Amino acid sequence: MAKLQAIRGMNDILPDQTPNWQYVEKCFQAVVRRYGYREIRFPILEQTQLFKRSIGEVTDIVEKEMYSFDDRNGDNLSLRPEGTAGCVRAADQHGLLFNQQQRLWYQGPMFRHERPQKGRYRQFQQFGVEAFGMAGPDIDAEVIQLSASLWQDLGLENYLTLEINNIGTAEDRKRYAAALTAFLVFHAEELDDDARNRSHSNPMRVLDSKNPDVQEALKGAPALVDYVSDESVIHYSELKSLLTQVGVEFTESPRLVRGLDYYNNCVFEWTTDSLGAQGTVCGGGRYDGLVEQLGGKPTVAAGFAMGVERLVLMLDSLGKIPEATAQVIDVYMVVVGGQLAGSAVLLAKQLRQRFPEIGLITHCGGGKYSNQMKRAFNSGARLAIVLEAESEQPLETVKIRHLIDSGDSVSVEIANCGDKLAEILGISE
Numbered sequence: 001m002a003k004l005q006a007i008r009g010m011n012d013i014l015p016d017q018t019p020n021w022q023y024v025e026k027c028f029q030a031v032v033r034r035y036g037y038r039e040i041r042f043p044i045l046e047q048t049q050l051f052k053r054s055i056g057e058v059t060d061i062v063e064k065e066m067y068s069f070d071d072r073n074g075d076n077l078s079l080r081p082e083g084t085a086g087c088v089r090a091a092d093q094h095g096l097l098f099n100q101q102q103r104l105w106y107q108g109p110m111f112r113h114e115r116p117q118k119g120r121y122r123q124f125q126q127f128g129v130e131a132f133g134m135a136g137p138d139i140d141a142e143v144i145q146l147s148a149s150l151w152q153d154l155g156l157e158n159y160l161t162l163e164i165n166n167i168g169t170a171e172d173r174k175r176y177a178a179a180l181t182a183f184l185v186f187h188a189e190e191l192d193d194d195a196r197n198r199s200h201s202n203p204m205r206v207l208d209s210k211n212p213d214v215q216e217a218l219k220g221a222p223a224l225v226d227y228v229s230d231e232s233v234i235h236y237s238e239l240k241s242l243l244t245q246v247g248v249e250f251t252e253s254p255r256l257v258r259g260l261d262y263y264n265n266c267v268f269e270w271t272t273d274s275l276g277a278q279g280t281v282c283g284g285g286r287y288d289g290l291v292e293q294l295g296g297k298p299t300v301a302a303g304f305a306m307g308v309e310r311l312v313l314m315l316d317s318l319g320k321i322p323e324a325t326a327q328v329i330d331v332y333m334v335v336v337g338g339q340l341a342g343s344a345v346l347l348a349k350q351l352r353q354r355f356p357e358i359g360l361i362t363h364c365g366g367g368k369y370s371n372q373m374k375r376a377f378n379s380g381a382r383l384a385i386v387l388e389a390e391s392e393q394p395l396e397t398v399k400i401r402h403l404i405d406s407g408d409s410v411s412v413e414i415a416n417c418g419d420k421l422a423e424i425l426g427i428s429e
């Protein structure tokens with residue numbers, strides 16, 4: 001029978017790679033802690049309606065990419081394609097938002113049925129932050145600065161560039177969408193089917209068209225910047241000034257609109273050219289209308305999410321993951337003779353209790369001394385503790401052998417094994 005394989009675009013992360021992931025996770029968690037964000041965890045499955053009402057019915061994510069199905073009760077559910085919708089749902093449902101400020105973070109898998117390629121997967125991991133209840137540009141600046149702090153800690157600050165744009169208020173965009181629709185209808189013959197279909201339902205997505213003919217037809221289209229209200233312009237220029245003051249460099253990209261509908265005012269993306277086509281590592285912005293749109297009391301908000309696979313790929317290709325993050329085993333216990341199993345588990349238990357920081361593998365399953373030693377060398381451990389019975393007598397001594405450096409083997413009484421280990425490994429208790 002053919003072996004079953006993982007689903008296309010859904011990756012296994014193997015033990016050799018998990019230390020790299022843990023390293024990035026640790027760095028992210030250290031940064032969010034420094035900025036006073038608290039972790040929130042919410043389900044991977046939600047009502048499909050939640051994503052339709054937040055991300056938008058006429059977006060690639062909702063139209064083409066969600067994993068949706070009817071469960072056994074007939075409820076239509078979707079695997080979360082992103083975290084913001086679920087975070088808002090959870091925070092509002094539990095009363096964390098009304099008249100309050102919240103700084104939240106999350107991490108976990110997201111699911112989008114996209115065409116897999118390097119840096120683009122169907123199950124992928126995001127780190128995200130969401131800040132609620134703060135209306136000024138200072139919180140926009142804070143979340144951007146938080147991401148910049150992570151780049152600094154990871155040594156990526158020279159490989160990522162920040163693009164920002166002001167997409168105006170929801171009202172501004174409504175006026176702009178009407179003008180753009182009128183333009184697109186007038187030029188309908190020069191558009192492709194996709195662009196024509198979106199001319200009414202989501203005209204701003206037409207601007208992202210990859211078709212050169214459509215891009216040609218868009219020359220002379222109304223520009224969003226001409227429809228953005230003064231209030232929004234002031235917010236944006238204050239944000240730019242704050243970023244400049246904290247030394248975060250940015251470029252302004254008038255075409256940056258993001259692929260999710262809930263944004264307003266400032267949106268941003270961090271991109272790199274070291275990843276090929278999937279160069280966006282992090283994206284976010286303000287979404288002041290979303291909480292209300294999902295049935296909560298009006299609550300302003302801003303946040304971002306970053307793709308962890310893309311970060312790990314980048315760190316790997318740039319050689320930025322410290323060697324020391326690989327998991328190390330300190331001691332491998334070799335146990336020759338089935339009658340010693342009891343002595344081995346007892347000694348291992350005592351050593352683990354006394355030295356909670358060290359990693360100790362006890363050989364299980366018996367076998368010849370030479371085979372066990374081979375495993376000990378392959379484990380990467382610094383030392384082997386060898387339990388070998390000379391006779392049927394209770395075990396009195398064990399041998400400690402160096403596996404990496406060239407120190408001499410020593411025999412010690414079993415009762416003194418811990419002291420000797422501490423001495424060799426330089427553990428101060």
Ligand code: HAM
Pocket residue numbers: 081082083084112114119120121122123124125126128129130259260280281282283284285287302303304305306307308309310
């Ligand atoms: P997004 O731009 O759709 O925004 O995704 C954020 C990041 O997730 C991307 O920049 C990218 O690094 C990563 N990503 C997205 N799709 C994939 C994929 N198929 N494979 C690998 N990585 C991927 C959001 O999700 C918003 N919720 C961000 C946000 C939070 N806005 C406000 N708060």
